[in-house]
Amino acid sequence: MAFEDVKAELGLLLTQMENEQQPEDRHEIYLVILRKLNELKAYGMPLPEDLVELERSLEKEFEAERKRKPDASA
Template structure:
């Protein structure tokens, strides 16, 4: 399970780098994967948590 989620997370990060115009869609997918990891009690790497917070702040700013 962890390996699958880790692979999906890696793919999402690669997509974010290659397709920056789809950042919001990727952010939503990232949150979904991280929530799955949390639900299973899996650790979320600190750098990914920082990315999640940064993206959340970015999209909250654009809503205002």
């Protein structure tokens, strides 16, 4: 996939996020961003710093949620 295609897809994703006050599924957004960042890495392309920061922020948020929830297997 060409760099311009990846940029266009990320732009569309960000536009969708801006148009919705609360995304229905933050985890889905996280996975899409992670996948696109991995595509850019695979092609040796520069990573947009704002998306890298968003991915890190969501990852920390999910980790904190996971730690707060009681373990169902206990």
